[in-house]
Amino acid sequence: MANDETEKAIEILAKYHGNGDRHARLVMLEVEEIKENLRQDALYNKGIWDWRPLFATHNSRWRTSQAIMMGVFGQFSGNGLGYYNSSIFNILGYTSSFQQLGFTVVNQVVSATGALTAMTLTDRMPRRKVLVWGTFVGAILLCINAALQNALSKSTVNNVITNPRLAQGALAFFFLFNTANSFTYTPLQGVVPAEALDTRLRAKGLAMYGLVVNVFGFINLYAGPIALNNIQYNYVWIFVGWDFIETVLWYFFCVEAQGRTxxxxxxxxxxxxxxxxxxxxxxxxxxxxxxxxxxxxxx
Incomplete structure (x- = not known):
């Protein structure tokens, strides 16, 4: 059929699958399946640089959107702040190398705890609820952290912190945010794109997902230190606002795939x-x- 020899193909199918009857139901079914497969091949099997199949149909656009959202949100929900723990600890008044090392270890432990806990529940937990509520909780925790840092800056006189409890509170909520974010995103970054993209789209879809991840990872890596140096704790407010936007986007556009065939x-x-x-x-x-x-x- 791919070589425009449809009649010959039907005759072969009728001979071996329909006892010579061209109109046998099995033969007609197989003909339609072959035609559909050829149509799908023409639609999806284009050049390696042709990403139009990812947006060619309503079905593929929705599938691709799940991967793109996870690629963006998984990198740009405030978790990139963890690249610059030392700068954050300095803002909070913890300038000792020993203190910063200890807090970095604690941050890694609590983040790993959140991620490992979620990994044990991945097969059972609903994707949409976890992403919506997890992102919302992360936004609240990060908001409290930013508010405490704001109060801390106002209570600092001549670079001397007059109320160390504000710094302790900001640090605690920074750890809690990383725990919530790790629980929400770490296991699902690998799961959501794989569940959303079917076999026709998976290769190119995951390539696009990787591109998006690297683009926003690049922004985190090189924009973060500049922002922290110029606007200090106010950089956190950007992620607070963005996390609330993410929450809304997950609510309206996240497709529940857990347990679906x-x-x-x-x-x-x-x-x-x-x-x-x-x-x-x-x-x-x-x-x-x-x-x-x-x-x-x-x-």
Whole structure:
């Protein structure tokens, strides 16, 4: 069929699968499957630099959006502040190398605890709820941290901190933010793109995901120290505002994929509103040819 010899192909199928009957149901089904596969190949199997298939259909655009959002939000939710712990500790008045080393170790331990805890729950925890509430909680914790740093700056006279409890509180909430962020994003950064991108899109989709991750990692790496040097703790407020925006975007555009089969996800992403569909699909009816035709909800 790929070489425009459709009639010959049908004759072969009829001979071996239909007892010579061109109109046998199995033969007709196989013909339609072959035609559909050829259509999909023409749509998705383009050049390695042609990323149009990622945005070619409603289904693919929604799938790609999940990977892009995770790529951006996973790198730019305030977790990049951890690259510059020393600068943050200096702002809080902890200038001793021994203190900074100790706090860095503590930060790594609490962040790893959050990440490892989430990893043990990854198979069971709902993606959408974790991303929405985890990002929201992270925004609140980071907001409290920024507010305490603001109060700390006002209580500092001639570079002397008059109220060390403000610094302690800001440090504690910085640790809590890193724990919440690690719980929310560390395991799901690998899971969400893989669940969203089907086999047709996965190679190019993950390549785009990697590009997005590296672009925002680059921004974190080189913009962070400049911002911390120029605007000090006010840099944190940028991430506070952005995390609230992320929360809204996850709420409206995050498709729930936990526990869904490939057929269910295919049905979900073909719906006009995949987010709404993903929250209400319990079962789907799969035809003999593998096509998902409708949703079946348990009473």
């Amino acid at each position: 490939l057929e269910e996800l295919e049905w979900v992403y073909n719906q006009p509103n995949p987010v709404k569909a993903s929250l209400h699909v319990d079962k789907v009816l799969v035809r003999g040819d593998g096509v998902v035709t409708e949703k079946v909800v348990d009473a």
